[in-house]
Every structure is written in structure tokens, then in C-alpha cells.
Amino acid sequence: MTPMSSVTTLLVIAKAPVPGRVKTRLTPPFTPEEAAGLAEAALRDTCDAVLAAPARRRVLVLEGAPGPWLPPGFDVVRQRGGGLDERLAAAFADVAGGPALLVGMDTPQLASLPKLLAPALAPDAWDGCDAWFGPAQDGGFWALGLAAPDPALLRGVPMSTPFTGAAQRARLTDAGLRVRDLPRVLDVDTAQDAERVAALAPGGRFAAEYRRLTGAPTAATRGVRHDHDDTGHRPALVRRPVRGGRAQERGPLFLRRADGWLLPLEVERWCAGADAADLSALHRCEGAVLDIGCGPGRLVAALAAVGRRTLGVDVSEAAVERARGLGGPALRRSVFDALPDEGTWGTALLMDGNVGIGGDPRALLARVAHLVSPGGLLIVEAVAQDVDERVEVRVADGQGATGALFPWARLGVRAVERHARATGWRPIARWEVGDRWFVALRSGASR
Numbered sequence: 001m002t003p004m005s006s007v008t009t010l011l012v013i014a015k016a017p018v019p020g021r022v023k024t025r026l027t028p029p030f031t032p033e034e035a036a037g038l039a040e041a042a043l044r045d046t047c048d049a050v051l052a053a054p055a056r057r058r059v060l061v062l063e064g065a066p067g068p069w070l071p072p073g074f075d076v077v078r079q080r081g082g083g084l085d086e087r088l089a090a091a092f093a094d095v096a097g098g099p100a101l102l103v104g105m106d107t108p109q110l111a112s113l114p115k116l117l118a119p120a121l122a123p124d125a126w127d128g129c130d131a132w133f134g135p136a137q138d139g140g141f142w143a144l145g146l147a148a149p150d151p152a153l154l155r156g157v158p159m160s161t162p163f164t165g166a167a168q169r170a171r172l173t174d175a176g177l178r179v180r181d182l183p184r185v186l187d188v189d190t191a192q193d194a195e196r197v198a199a200l201a202p203g204g205r206f207a208a209e210y211r212r213l214t215g216a217p218t219a220a221t222r223g224v225r226h227d228h229d230d231t232g233h234r235p236a237l238v239r240r241p242v243r244g245g246r247a248q249e250r251g252p253l254f255l256r257r258a259d260g261w262l263l264p265l266e267v268e269r270w271c272a273g274a275d276a277a278d279l280s281a282l283h284r285c286e287g288a289v290l291d292i293g294c295g296p297g298r299l300v301a302a303l304a305a306v307g308r309r310t311l312g313v314d315v316s317e318a319a320v321e322r323a324r325g326l327g328g329p330a331l332r333r334s335v336f337d338a339l340p341d342e343g344t345w346g347t348a349l350l351m352d353g354n355v356g357i358g359g360d361p362r363a364l365l366a367r368v369a370h371l372v373s374p375g376g377l378l379i380v381e382a383v384a385q386d387v388d389e390r391v392e393v394r395v396a397d398g399q400g401a402t403g404a405l406f407p408w409a410r411l412g413v414r415a416v417e418r419h420a421r422a423t424g425w426r427p428i429a430r431w432e433v434g435d436r437w438f439v440a441l442r443s444g445a446s447r
Contacts, residue, residue, distance in 0.1 A: 008121065008145070009095050010055040011102040013079070013088065014043055016064025025189050034213050040069050041209040042188060045108035045201075047071055052114065053121050056098065061091040084159040088144075089151035099126055101145035103134075106187035112201035116183055120145050131172045133165075134182035137324050139331075141165040142185045153177075162311060162331045162340065166304075184325055192317060255408065256396040263393075263410075270295045270352065271322070274302040277433035278351070281379045284429075284440060287346020290371060292335045293354035297323020304328050313339060336367060343370060347377040355380050355416060359390050359407025365423040369443050378425060378441040380416050388415035413437050 015022045017040035019032040026035040050058050051073050060070065063079045070076070077094050081087040092100060101120055103110065110116055119125065120132040126147050134143030139162035146153065153175060157168050172179050188194050188206075195214075198207040254262040269275070274282065282289075282302060287309075291299050294312025296319050303310040304327050312323050312330035323330035333339060335357060348368050350357075358364055368378055389410050395403040411419065416439045417427045429440040 007056045007098050008054075008125070009057045009059060009098060009100040010050045010053060011059045011061055011091055011095070011100055012043075012046055012050055012074075012105065013061040013091055013102060014046070014063070014105040015039070016062060016067060017043060017069065018064060021064070023188075026191055026194065029191050030213065037213070038188075038194060038206065038209055039105065040067075041205040042108040043105045044069050044071075045111040045204045045206050046103065046105050047074065048205075049110035049114065049117065050074075050103070052111075053117060055121075059091075059095070061087075061094075061102075063087075085154050085157050089154040092146060092149035092154065093151040095149050099145065099147045100149050101132060101143065103143045104187065106189065107142050107185055107197075108188070108204055108206035109185070109197055109201035112204050116185060117143070119180070120182060128178060129180050130177035131179045132182060133169050133172065133179050135165045135169070135184045137184055137186045137321055138189060139163060139165050139324060139329055140187070141168055142187050143182055144168070150175075162329050166329060186321075254396045255391075255393040256402065257391055257393055262396065265395075266352070270298065272298060274298050277436045277438075278302070280431065280433045281349065281351065281381070281438055284377070284379060285347040285349075286377050287373070288341070288344070289347045289349060290339070290345040291349045291351070292368065293350070293352065293357055294323055294328070294330055295319050295352065297326045297328040297330055299349060299351060300328030300330060301326035311340065335364070335371075339371060343373060345372045345376060347379065348372050349379050351379070351381045353381060353383065353410070355382070355411050356409040359392070359409050361409050361411055361415075361419045362423050365419055365425060369424055372443050374443065376443045378420075378443065380411075380420075380439045380441065382413045382416045382437045382439055383410050384412070384435055384437055386412040386414060388412065388418075413439055416441075 017036045019036040023035040023039040026038060030038065047070065051071060058074050060074045060076050061079055062076055066076055079087045081090045088102070091102060120143070130147045132143065132145030134141055136142045141164065153171055157171055158164060169179065186193060186197055188197050194210055198210040201207055253265040253267055255265065256262055278299060282299065285308065289303055289308060289310040291310065291312040294300050294314045297312055300310045300312040300323055310329060312328055313333050313335060314320050314330065315332065315334055317332055320330045320332045348371055355361055355364065372378065387410050391408050391410065392405050393408045394405050413430055420427060420441045424444045425441040427439060428442050431438050
């Protein structure tokens with residue numbers, strides 16, 4: 001009997017690597033020609049991975065014209081439809097019966113890491129399974145397999161958002177499909193992504209092209225990194241190299257003032273699961289929840305796990321990556337940047353001292369008032385002491401390494417309530433769990 005995996009059609013959806021039309025988010029720092037070279041290398045690696053996998057048929061669903069980069073063994077089908085959801089739906093519609101598994105061109109590490117696709121290609125891959133889903137670290141998805149391809153499962157799914165993967169997977173489960181998950185994978189959208197993927201699969205064409213263009217060391221060889229920006233976000237996660245080039249997320253870390261005063265940062269707690277104090281705040285949340293300065297993602301993960309719509313925002317790439325890895329939707333962005341669904345969030349969170357972001361509490365509170373819906377809720381974690389101070393600090397590791405200077409603020413309960421009233425918020429509750437204090441604020445009814 002023929003194993004089920006050998007009757008699976010493998011699809012690659014891709015753009016021809018034409019300068020200025022592909023991998024435009026790599027420009028800058030790369031030129032359009034360099035970005036196209038990286039795209040071609042990624043596409044070659046992806047085709048190699050698909051050729052090495054068992055399949056009934058291999059199909060390239062292409063926007064543009066084939067080139068010398070395309071190896072033999074593929075049928076070429078033109079992309080059709082408008083938005084990406086329609087083009088993906090059309091790709092599955094063009095498959096004549098039988099299971100199909102689709103990947104993109106943004107995961108060149110598949111050629112070096114065949115184990116990423118292996119579960120969906122095993123002889124029993126479709127036993128008791130209707131769909132395979134491969135989540136991407138940016139909130140999208142890198143692979144989708146359907147035992148019985150149905151274009152309706154893709155049409156209308158919002159694409160290119162932090163929620164795309166969650167929305168697509170929900171579409172599958174809402175249709176009653178039995179879904180199995182592939183590993184969460186980093187795909188190449190930005191220059192930072194390119195560096196990290198090149199480090200993950202150093203033997204591939206993509207990594208070779210990246211090294212040729214940059215000559216730069218990979219992220220795995222770098223030392224302590226402190227992620228923050230000029231808005232004063234605290235570095236929510238710092239990675240340190242350890243044996244084997246892997247990274248660990250732990251302290252000790254401190255905020256250090258110019259006078260030498262040190263405030264310990266609770267990195268281990270931020271990287272753990274939500275505790276009783278956290279849950280006391282999460283149980284009060286209303287509607288969709290925006291976690292500002294989400295850090296490693298314990299709160300968005302806890303909310304997502306119970307079906308609450310949520311989004312974490314943080315300027316730390318490492319923190320956002322970890323939050324997504326826990327299943328919490330997260331976006332690398334400052335609270336002062338444009339954010340999804342402004343003015344509609346039911347609850348905003350400023351936990352772990354994040355009311356200090358930017359060093360200007362009133363500016364931050366005024367900004368959050370425009371993010372929540374009229375009458376929306378804001379939960380703030382305050383300092384246990386009665387304090388109201390503005391400081392300039394650096395992140396220090398206690399061993400001499402420090403980051404850049406940035407503004408910060410520390411507010412006790414009374415200071416939070418005072419600044420809240422001045423910016424149109426109404427204090428409605430305060431409570432203590434252990435040694436942690438919280439304040440609940442209600443926004444004005446209109447703007």
C-alpha cells in the first residue's frame with residue numbers, strides 16, 4: 001500500500017526574484033538587487049527541500065516568470081486572485097484531489113532542517129488529521145496542509161497582521177477540522193530575520209549569500225544585547241550566549257542611576273508563567289486586552305490560552321519572539337507608534353512598572369487613553385512605596401556591562417492616581433497581592 005505522505009502534493013508559493021518586486025522589506029539596508037539575490041537563494045533552498053521530500057507532485061505557484069533558479073521536477077502554476085488569501089485559496093483549488101501541503105519561500109532553513117516538515121510527511125501524517133498548521137514567529141504561518149483542499153478555508157482570512165496565524169488556525173478548527181501543529185519557525189521578512197535564519201542554517205545557499213553580502217558575524221556570536229529605544233522602554237528580555245551558542249533568559253539585571261543606585265529587574269519572574277498577582281489583574285480584564293511592554297509574554301500567553309483576544313507590544317525583538325513562542329500574539333513596536341485597532345481595546349495593561357515607559361507618565365497615560373475604547377479599563381502596576389520620580393537610567397548586568405541612557409519613571413499608587421486624574425482617567429480600584437500593588441482606572445466616556 002502506498003504511504004499517505006507519498007500521495008501528498010507539495011506546493012511552494014513564491015514570487016520570481018526580481019529586484020524591487022521581492023523582499024522589499026530588506027531594503028534598506030540591502031539594495032533591491034541584493035534583496036533579490038537573497039530571495040533567489042531562499043527560493044533555491046526551499047525548492048531543494050521540497051525536491052528532497054516525498055510527494056506525489058511538486059508545484060510552484062508563481063508570481064512572475066520562471067528563471068534558471070528553478071530546478072527540474074516542478075509543475076509551474078501562475079498565481080491568480082487579488083489578495084494573498086485569494087491567491088492561497090486559488091493554489092489549493094488548483095490541486096486535483098488528495099492532500100496538499102503548502103509552504104512559502106521565506107523559510108530557506110527547511111533545506112538544512114528537514115525535521116521541520118517531517119511530521120506532515122510521515123506515512124501516518126494524515127491518520128486522524130485533517131490539517132497541518134505551521135505557525136511563524138511573526139504571528140503568520142509558514143506551512144498549511146489540507147487533507148481535502150477547500151479554498152473556502154482561506155478566503156477572507158486577514159493576511160500580513162500579527163493575528164494572521166491565529167485567524168487561519170481558528171478558521172480550520174471552526175470548520176471542525178482536526179489540526180496538528182508543525183514547529184514554530186522564523187521566516188525572513190527583515191534584515192534581522194535574515195541574519196538569524198542564516199545562523200540557523202549556515203550550510204544553505206541563503207546563508208552563503210547573506211555572508212557574501214555582509215561578511216558580518218551572526219547573532220549567535222554576539223554578546224550581551226540590551227533592547228530599548230528612545231521612548232524609554234525597559235529591555236524586556238536580554239539574551240546571553242552560553243555553551244553551544246544558545247541563549248538563556250535570566251538575570252541578574254538592574255536599572256542603574258547616575259548616582260549608582262540599582263533597581264533589580266525581575267527577569268526570572270517575567271520569563272515564568274503568570275502568578276497569583278498577575279491573575280488578580282487578568283481576571284479584571286474586559287474585552288480585548290492590549291499589554292503594553294509585554295516583555296517575554298507571560299500575560300498575553302495566559303490570556304490567549306483562555307481564548308481572550310489580546311496583543312502584546314514591546315520594542316525588544318527577543319521579548320516579542322519569546323512571547324510568540326508561548327502562543328501570545330505580539331508586535332515589535334513602541335506604544336507611541338501606530339498600533340492595531342486604536343480606540344477599540346477593552347483593557348490596557350501597564351504591568352511590571354511599565355507606567356514608567358518614556359519617563360513622562362502623563363504623556364503615556366494620555367496616549368493609552370486613545371488606545372482603549374471610551375469607558376475602557378487600564379490596569380497599572382505601581383511601586384509599593386509612595387514615590388513619584390523621573391530618572392535617567394541604564395540597564396546594567398552587575399558585571400560592568402551597561403546599555404544606553406534612557407528616561408524612566410517610578411510611581412506609587414497615589415502618584416498613579418494623581419497623574420491619571422490629570423489625564424482624564426478615573427481611579428476605580430486599588431489592591432495588593434503579596435508585595436505588588438495595582439490600580440484600576442476607567443477612561444472618560446468620550447474623547
